[in-house]
Structure formats: C-alpha cells, structure tokens
Amino acid sequence: MTAPIRLLLADDHPVVRAGLRAVLETEPDLVIVAEAATAEEAVRLAAEQPVDVVLMDLQFGAGMNGSQATAEITARPGAPRVLVVTTYDSDADTLSAIEAGATGYLLKDAPPAELAAAVRDAAAGRTALAPAVADRLLHRMRTPATALSLREVQVLELVARGLANLDVARELHISQATVKSHLVHIYAKLGVDSRTAAVAAATGRGLIRR
Amino acid sequence: MTAPIRLLLADDHPVVRAGLRAVLETEPDLVIVAEAATAEEAVRLAAEQPVDVVLMDLQFGAGMNGSQATAEITARPGAPRVLVVTTYDSDADTLSAIEAGATGYLLKDAPPAELAAAVRDAAAGRTALAPAVADRLLHRMRTPATALSLREVQVLELVARGLANLDVARELHISQATVKSHLVHIYAKLGVDSRTAAVAAATGRGLIRR
DNA sequence: ACCGGAATCAACCTTTTGATCGATCGGTCG
C-alpha cells in the first residue's frame, strides 16, 4: 500500500473541523496532520510540515480570507494542493479561488463520499468541482451576456448603495439619461426588471461587492 | 446519575451533522437519538420519538426553513426545546426564530464547551444566547429608533430580494397599501427615502442577511 | 380601563423609475 494522503483542515468553525475530521478519518488512505482556525495559521502550518492537500474554507471571521491564504500557499515551490470547501458559492468566490490556484471547489453540503473522492482527485492533481459549481461556471461561459461592462458595474455599485438615478449621474459626471440607459442594459443582462432585483442578482452572483 | 439528554440534529450538511455529533458525543450526559437532513424530516422525527433538545439549523437547501420547523415542533404539547445553531446571524433570523419558540440561539463558530453548555441550558428550559447575539439584541433594545419590528424586517427581506410591493404583498398575504405603510416606517427608522437605500442601510447594520 | 405601538387597509397626489424610441461619437477588429 502507498503512503496515506496528508491533510490540513482550515476552517474557523470548530464544529465543521470536527465534522470533516469525522468524515475523512474513516477513510484508511487519508490522515489529518493539522487543523487551522484562521487563514494565517493555515499558511504557517502548510509551510512548516509536509502536507498533500489543504481543505480550505473561504470565509473566516476576521483577518485573511481563504482566497488570499490559497494564493500564499500555492505560491511556494512544492506546495500542497488546495481544495476549497465552502458553504455558499458565488461567481466572485469561485473565480477568485480558482485565480488563487485552488485545485478544487466543493460545497459543504456535499455527501461524505463525494468529499473523500474530491480529496483523492486533488491529491493526484486532478481538478475537483462540485456539480453545482461546474454547472454555474459552464453556464457563465455559454452566456457571456452576464458580463457587465466596467461602466455598468460602477453604476450598479452606486445603485446598490441606495443612490437615486440623478445622484448616480452626478457622482459619475454623466446625465440621468445615461444612467437609465446603463440600467436598461444591466437589467437585460441580469434578466431582471428593477434596480433592487438587479442588486440582488448581482450580489448573488458576486458581480459587485456588498 | 440522571437520564441523559436526548438530542435530534437537524442540518442539511452531512459534515456539520458529523461535527456536532463528534463534539457532543464526548459528553457523557448527551446522546444523539436522530439526525434530519431537512426541516420536514426534523418535524417528523421530533414527533415520532421522545427528544429533549433539537439542534436546528435555519438555512436548508430547499423546502421548509428552520424557523418554520421550529414553530411546528414547539406547537405540540410536550414538545422538545429547540436550540437554533446557525452560521450567520441577522435580526431577521434571530427574531423569527425566537418568535417561533426557540429556546436558544447559537452561532456555529461557538467552541464545543459553549455548545454543550447551551444544550444543557436548553434542556433545563433556560434561554441560551450566543454572546454576539445577546449583544446585538441588547443594543437593539437600547436604540429603539433602529429597531425594526418583525413584520418590517420580513417586508424588507423580500424587498432586498428584488420583489415589487405587489409581490411582497402577495407573499405575506397582505395588501399593497400595508406594504407601503411598512416601508414608510422602515424609511423613517433607517433615515433613508428609498427601497434600495433601505436595503443598503439594513445590510450594513446586519438587520437582514445578505 | 386606558394608552401606545404594531399591523392592517384606503384614497389621493407627486416623484422616480422603467420602457421605448432614436441619435452621436470614439474605439476595435476582422
């Protein structure tokens, strides 16, 4: 038999770490060598000892987030693979994690078997995406319409802060008519028909920061 | 020694259930008698067998949510105590859970010891609130200006999802006039004058979930 | 028993927003 896969768990929730440990320890070829409660700790622990796969949460209560930690971990030579395991997924989360060098992206509602399989895939260097995430990414590729232009994003961010069209116009030094024009295009791209729905859709897809 | 406290775990994430089980099973006076992956299942299981405390998540992937399940569970005579254990907290979540009859409200980032203590408190009928939640509720009491009523929060949450007034009215089984009336009060309390500004202000203060 | 707040609804009016036209002016790309 070959050497077991060494895992590092990084999640700020003790309950989740215990759950991952419970689920993964039953697999004979997996061994958990460390746990981190913060992103900073995860970076440090991944550097100090040999690790094959890091299970990384994206949301930490304070300090560095999971994407930043992923970037730091994967930057060094001989770095472990990073498998992102998060609760919610949005375009912003997924894209920044992949950008940061994550090997896989799973949701916490994944069944245990799928989790273990993803860990083995990641250890072997194979990309592991949760079906829901893969679907969304593909859909995004197929419909480039969801890509808002820079100006549209600027307008939408101001709208999300609660500004009226006239205020947005003043803020961006354009006319109210132009703001309305941008909004019409935004609604078409997002498939909605009101400003609040556009804000909801855009935050849900991670197109603007909240 | 007295009889152990019987627990029912209700969470749609297998990993979280395993984590709660791992953390709570080390306590000799606690025993997990069942697990539910949906809110509906939790209601059913809580009715079928004797249970002392239900650990209830609020967000389920589909179907009934945790608050509704809590209301159904606590409605019957001899009902178990319900301890809400959730990831994020907002006024909307907290208030509707308490309204539904929850005995306690914890966040998943709670340390294991605090969790076990809260379960014992709940079993004894004592209210168990996470410090962060308690702080927010107290702050809410002290500044009645920003305190939205439960109904107002419900309206605002639907507005934040992009629904028009008429849709909100249908969703809550009230008239459009009432929705407008609630919104006027919300604007006054938040110091804004539009629905998008209200949503921005409320998310910024953690009154509704984003 | 009384008061105040929360929730409910109606009618009226003003303002904002959204929908639909059209139009000009740079850039970019095959």
Add this chain to the structure above:
DNA sequence: CGACCGATCGATCAAAAGGTTGATTCCGGT
C-alpha cells in the same frame, strides 16, 4: 474600410414607488 460595441444624451409615456392623511383592530403594559 465597414461593422460593431460601449458610452453618451434626449424625449416621451406608462408604471411603480414614495408621501400624506386618516382609520380600524389587536395586544401588552400602566
């Protein structure tokens, strides 16, 4: 070069949202 797209602006009209006033019911607390 011609086609296309993003950004800009204007005008018009219908729909939605917001502001005001007033009223009723119900409930918890003094």
